[in-house]
Amino acid sequence: MSVTVAPDPFHLVNYDTATIRAIVEDVVAQIEFPPGVDVALTVDEGLPHPILGTNADIVDGAAHLWVSGGNFESRNKSREFSDRHARAEITHMLLRAKDRLSGGFESAPPDAELTLGERQAWDCYAWGRILHMGHNVHEQKRRYDFRMQHGFNDAADAAYERLWSAESMTWDGVREICAETGAAQRPTPKTAIDLLRQGSA
Amino acid sequence: MKKHLAESELARDGRFRRNKIEDQIFDPRNVGLSSRNLGPAQMAADRPAATERSRSLMHGIFVGEIQALEGAGRTCFDFEEDEAPFALKLDMARQCWDEARHCEISVKLSEHMGSDIGEYGESTFLFAAACNPDPVMRLCGVNRALEGLAIDVFSSMKAFGEDSGDPVLTFCEDWMLADEVTHVKMGSDWLRRLTADDPDRMERALEFQHTVDKVFSLGGFRGETEENPIQITRRFRELAGFTEQECDELAATAQQAMEEARMMVEMAAAAGAPS
Amino acid sequence: MSDDPTVRAAFAPWDRRGLPGLFTVEESARRVGNYRWTEIKLFEVLGGWVATVPELDVKMVLGRHCYHHAWHAELWTKRLPELREMNVERMTQPPNPEFVTFMDAVREPEAAGLTIEKLVGVYRVLLPRKIAAYRYHVNGTSEITDAPTIRSLKFALQDEIEDWCDGEMLIQSLLDSAEKVERANARQRELEELIVAAGGVAGPDSIGMQPSLLGATV
Numbered sequence: 229m230s231v232t233v234a235p236d237p238f239h240l241v242n243y244d245t246a247t248i249r250a251i252v253e254d255v256v257a258q259i260e261f262p263p264g265v266d267v268a269l270t271v272d273e274g275l276p277h278p279i280l281g282t283n284a285d286i287v288d289g290a291a292h293l294w295v296s297g298g299n300f301e302s303r304n305k306s307r308e309f310s311d312r313h314a315r316a317e318i319t320h321m322l323l324r325a326k327d328r329l330s331g332g333f334e335s336a337p338p339d340a341e342l343t344l345g346e347r348q349a350w351d352c353y354a355w356g357r358i359l360h361m362g363h364n365v366h367e368q369k370r371r372y373d374f375r376m377q378h379g380f381n382d383a384a385d386a387a388y389e390r391l392w393s394a395e396s397m398t399w400d401g402v403r404e405i406c407a408e409t410g411a412a413q414r415p416t417p418k419t420a421i422d423l424l425r426q427g428s429a
Numbered sequence: 430m431k432k433h434l435a436e437s438e439l440a441r442d443g444r445f446r447r448n449k450i451e452d453q454i455f456d457p458r459n460v461g462l463s464s465r466n467l468g469p470a471q472m473a474a475d476r477p478a479a480t481e482r483s484r485s486l487m488h489g490i491f492v493g494e495i496q497a498l499e500g501a502g503r504t505c506f507d508f509e510e511d512e513a514p515f516a517l518k519l520d521m522a523r524q525c526w527d528e529a530r531h532c533e534i535s536v537k538l539s540e541h542m543g544s545d546i547g548e549y550g551e552s553t554f555l556f557a558a559a560c561n562p563d564p565v566m567r568l569c570g571v572n573r574a575l576e577g578l579a580i581d582v583f584s585s586m587k588a589f590g591e592d593s594g595d596p597v598l599t600f601c602e603d604w605m606l607a608d609e610v611t612h613v614k615m616g617s618d619w620l621r622r623l624t625a626d627d628p629d630r631m632e633r634a635l636e637f638q639h640t641v642d643k644v645f646s647l648g649g650f651r652g653e654t655e656e657n658p659i660q661i662t663r664r665f666r667e668l669a670g671f672t673e674q675e676c677d678e679l680a681a682t683a684q685q686a687m688e689e690a691r692m693m694v695e696m697a698a699a700a701g702a703p704s
Numbered sequence: 705m706s707d708d709p710t711v712r713a714a715f716a717p718w719d720r721r722g723l724p725g726l727f728t729v730e731e732s733a734r735r736v737g738n739y740r741w742t743e744i745k746l747f748e749v750l751g752g753w754v755a756t757v758p759e760l761d762v763k764m765v766l767g768r769h770c771y772h773h774a775w776h777a778e779l780w781t782k783r784l785p786e787l788r789e790m791n792v793e794r795m796t797q798p799p800n801p802e803f804v805t806f807m808d809a810v811r812e813p814e815a816a817g818l819t820i821e822k823l824v825g826v827y828r829v830l831l832p833r834k835i836a837a838y839r840y841h842v843n844g845t846s847e848i849t850d851a852p853t854i855r856s857l858k859f860a861l862q863d864e865i866e867d868w869c870d871g872e873m874l875i876q877s878l879l880d881s882a883e884k885v886e887r888a889n890a891r892q893r894e895l896e897e898l899i900v901a902a903g904g905v906a907g908p909d910s911i912g913m914q915p916s917l918l919g920a921t922v
């Protein structure tokens with residue numbers, strides 16, 4: 229299996245490709261990512277915090293991951309790399325890629341076709357697992373992200389708890405939750421969900 | 430204790446990190462960003478990374494409230510009776526209370542939104558505006574320009590709260606917005622009273638206000654189009670004593686700032702800067 | 705007594721307010737002028753300290769308390785003309801030079817590491833003295849003739865007591881070592897000596913422990 233990280237080198241931010249590659253390899257081992265599946269990670273160094281975003285798709289049998297450079301950026305020192313944030317985000321992307329391969333999300337559409345509600349629900353399921361792996365996940369942050377797309381009410385909070393503590397979930401399960409919270413009925417946003425990735429060089 | 434505390438002497442606990450304004454202005458990513466389609470900049474729940482943008486902005490509001498509290502407090506202390514009469518200082522003390530309350534609200538809101546104190550960097554140019562040795566300049570820079578910006582920011586955040594269905598955010602922003610209208614009005618009223626016999630001083634003060642307004646319109650941060658994250662809120666500004674002409678001038682300043690930023694990007698791109 | 709049931713005693717049996725009080729108009733005005741001077745000096749320094757203390761919770765408490773004392777000064781600004789003192793600034797005076805020395809010492813700390821000294825000066829020395837002086841004034845002045853002063857004093861005392869409690873709790877939370885306790889004690893000792901020399905917020909007769917100008921007796 230190969231792990232590739234782009235760009236190499238970085239020009240606009242103080243990130244190191246080899247460091248990031250090492251983190252990917254480390255996480256691949258930690259989460260028992262399927263062997264033989266190549267991983268290609270693209271970091272969009274033109275995007276600063278707080279313009280964040282990640283994508284995780286399987287294309288021709290390989291995991292294609294895309295992340296805004298802002299996701300890896302130190303929150304209080306511009307253009308500096310945060311190992312802690314990078315490790316958490318890479319774990320998040322690889323978990324979702326693994327979900328697509330054999331984790332109950334084989335029938336999920338590509339990230340570009342997910343609704344915001346579906347994406348948030350899946351993210352919530354992933355972050356809950358990352359917390360249980362021992363990462364320092366800010367749960368209230370994730371709860372707020374979930375509420376933003378599913379509502380500030382008891383039904384949404386109950387759905388959040390189920391996703392957060394789930395040991396397993398499926399794509400159909402996510403769609404059911406979206407129907408339950410009403411996220412499925414929200415209007416289509418004016419901007420594409422993967423607008424940031426579309427603009428990547 | 431000495432009068433007039435420098436910006437560099439602001440006391441902070443270990444969680445806070447000072448941003449340098451030049452790091453933001455000269456960030457090499459700015460060139461590419463301006464020409465890139467990031468979707469409308471106006472805050473809305475269905476924009477990319479909506480929650481992180483709102484958290485980041487909320488933290489910026491929070492540190493701004495701390496500095497506004499500190500600035501109002503220094504105005505209570507820094508001037509003798511002949512420079513700043515008791516009634517002015519009473520208004521500044523009232524502003525201290527209001528800003529302390531806003532700090533408390535901001536802390537609670539940050540907990541609600543999932544961010545931590547000091548999670549984002551702090552820029553101290555609000556306090557810098559409050560360091561002016563002339564109390565009239567301080568009032569124009571802080572109470573008219575920066576509190577005027579606060580009206581725009583809180584109104585935009587309130588609209589974002591309503592759009593996203595967040596009742597806590599909507600509630601908090603609306604209450605803070607009410608206070609800011611009072612603060613701007615204090616600035617307008619005292620500007621008139623203290624410069625009633627000194628039109629030159631009033632002109633200098635308004636010029637300082639204009640400079641501060643322009644700084645905070647940099648890069649199109651504020652304006653009246655979808656391309657601006659923060660919307661100029663004419664209705665509340667008029668309640669606070671801004672005239673329609675002043676609002677028009679501010680909108681023009683904002684538009685000019687956006688055009689200048691766009692031109693700088695084009696020039697840099699033409700010069701072969703990385704994108 | 706008349707058979708008319710609407711004829712009633714002017715003071716109900718449970719209304720024990722009497723005449724006179726301890727203070728003449730002039731004495732009440734003198735004290736109110738002292739209070740105003742003190743409240744102004746206090747709110748100015750509380751506001752000025754906000755930017756100099758690194759502790760976030762202390763900043764916010766100082767901001768809130770700053771307004772309380774400014775508002776008290778405003779209460780006294782309004783009361784003085786009602787006590788026949790049209791020139792408010794003339795009566796806004798410290799009781800004596802020793803009290804100026806005391807307040808200068810209270811207001812002196814500036815450095816970011818001196819939060820304990822700042823708070824002890826206000827909440828363990830000045831505020832207790834103010835509360836004592838205000839309480840004495842409430843109890844001593846005429847409830848009938850000087851009712852407006854009593855009303856303002858009671859409003860002020862509500863803030864003073866709550867602020868005293870806030871400040872004391874902040875101090876207790878900061879004193880987490882023997883060294884810091886000693887700093888607090890040293891600071892308190894230094895300032896107590898100064899205020900003893902001044903007598904108090906209204907001078908030597910702040911709480912009636914010296915002969916004062918008495919109103920007419922009946």
